[in-house]
Amino acid sequence: MKSCLFAAAGLAAAGPACAQTVTVQSLIDARLRYEVVEQTGLPDEAHAATIRLRTGAQAGMGSWSALAEVQGTLALAGSYHDGLHGSASRPLVADPENVALYRAQLQYKTDALMVTAGRQRIALDDERFVGNVAFRQNAQSFDAVRAEWTGLGGLKLDLSYAWSVRTIWGVDGRGARPRSIGGENVFVNLSYATPVGKVTGFAYLVDQKEADVQGYRLSSQTYGFRLSGSRSLSRAARLSYGLSYARQGDYRRNPNSYAADYWLVDLALDVKPFKLNAGYEVLGADEGMTLTSFQIPLGTNFKFQGWADKLLTTPPNGVRDLYVGAGHGWAGAGRIDSVSLQATWHRFESDRLDQHYGDEIDLLASMKIKRTVFSARFARYEADALATDTSKFWLQVDWIF
Template sequence: MSVFKPLYIALVVAGSAVAMPVSADIISTDEIKLDVSFRYRLEQVNTDAPVQDALASTLRSRIKLTTASFNGFSVLTEIDNVSYIGGDSFNNTVNGKTGYAVIADPDGTDINQVALRYQHDKAGSFTLGRQQINHLNQRFLGGVGWRQNEQTFDGYRWQFKASEQLQLELAHLDNVNRIFGPDGPAADQRGDFRTLLAQWQVAKEHRLAAFGYDFDFRDWNPRDSLTMGIDYSGSFALNDEHRLAVHVAGARQNDRHQATIDFTHNYHRLSAGWTYQAVTVELGQERLAGDGQLAFQTPLATLHAFQGFTDLFLVTPPAGIRDNWIKLNYQSDWAKFAFGYHEFSADAGTSEYGQEFNVSVSKALTKQLAGLLKAARYDADDFGSDTSKLWFQLVYTL
């Protein structure tokens, strides 16, 4: 149990007390803001792996209460419920249906966030409690917002704006509320986690960041590590109609604390995207080094956003991975279209893992309702099994 558990209970009571005067037809007042949203998703998985195909029909309901600031203090409370509509012919990681393919959306009600925040104009902000943290592109630390049960963190975080160009953030966390909750053996990862993020706005469209992650897991010693790196993103106007966006990131990861094996692995991500009117074409490569025994890992990342939609590489293979991709985005007056192609290979050795093709269409149907249709196909060579996934999603926000 997190050492912050008593605080969470107190904050929920405080948030509820403030919320009591709010009537059902009022979304916000001067004292409190109430946000309500619903996300329905139909997800299908077809695979050549020795498990049955899976189908999940899930609904996430979310209520978020944010109080107004009082002498710099405010309270945030966010509660999620995940329910099944129809059957549950899938392995949600805790229901024991291991004969089906995994769709990691356990049902249940969860306190997603509950935190006390203090804002000071000169000292920045200090947040204590359960909170969402998304760093940069979420490659090393993120909320895994794609899954119905989001990943949040228990601890405290200090954010400081040293100048208009320089921002600093330090955090100390003692528990990770993972997507496999709210119940079950994998719902939490306890430990001692320290994070550092510094961002410098070099120019209007050029940002340089430095980061550090010291992870000491209590029950997951193979993932104990120290990761340090830099991240640059910039945009260049080639002329009135053409623009080039560049992203370069690099990091080094070493064994730390009670890690079971000594290791040092490198990481890089390089991409360039060319935009002309409503079309963007991006080329890129991401490398997580491996030596055949261990590889660079990012256990607290938003992993679905990387290396294709089928999630075959949530854990980096021991030989590491190189992901070479091309993506095409097109924004029409009717909807947004996205296409992607990935080629995966080992970093150490000559293995060709496989190829993946992704496609998605997203559209705002009304001011409050948005739709998404997404599909992915992975063709295996030396890793995994042929896998196809299909998603249909609706999000309604009050």
């Protein structure tokens, strides 16, 4: 990391002496959010008003660029358990206060090759296996070297080596919720554009060296493939589809010995201004022991299996998620650019032993005015065999300057 920062400083200093023009772009975005959580079994509700600000700059010259960005999260009001502070009599709102370096990277980019070194965002495909957890105020980033090569037609090779994961818990992170998790993580993603969609083969090797984080039991090797594409059915209708399969097993220090499968079938029909979607996702189980089901510790898991966050860690008996959703969008009028509504229903069951975990409904309304997005979000989980009834409500404003 220090080498990357020194290189970036050297690049900036060398600018005036070079024939090429140095361009500088400012980076700034902010988010204000109010979150309320009510959870059966806990005596108090959680109320959290937080604000997050990211700011930085990117300097570029020819094929080279250097970027530095910090992020800070401040609790404005409320009473909640942020995972590190506050009373555990209230539900978890995983947005602890934080001021930290979010990104610091050096990048080389040509038409066919892009290499990025330093602290950076990595989000692969739909972020199911590797993502940056953008919904949380303190997003996830990686200390890594990443190479992306597109030098042969529709073929793309994306290769990353990450020696540290900077978590959502921020500078005060500790114990099972540390500020960072060291290890030797390798992400290989090879894709090819075909007439029916993009076909991707991947290998994700997750090696976590922090004993406090589940005793190394989240270290895994995952191999699989994915097909994603879309097809026009008429001038007004388009069908989008995604199919995925993966096989996961233990890796390196993991004391468990297991093998579990992953499946996803996802379909979406756009008939503007309406959108319908449905899917079935399976995170398989082995023999029902803790952390021997299909685990995804580095994914953007909030995007999947419901916003109530009851399944961020896959239960011992796995998960089968049947979901159906619908949405409607309107073009803007006057100063409003767009308005959209979205609803999704989930039915959660186990992969083994035929358990019905519970059902969830997720609702979202959003409005965009230039570079500002206003949103209201609601999640209600009705428990049967897993966890407890939980309701969550968010009001949020995002600015990108």
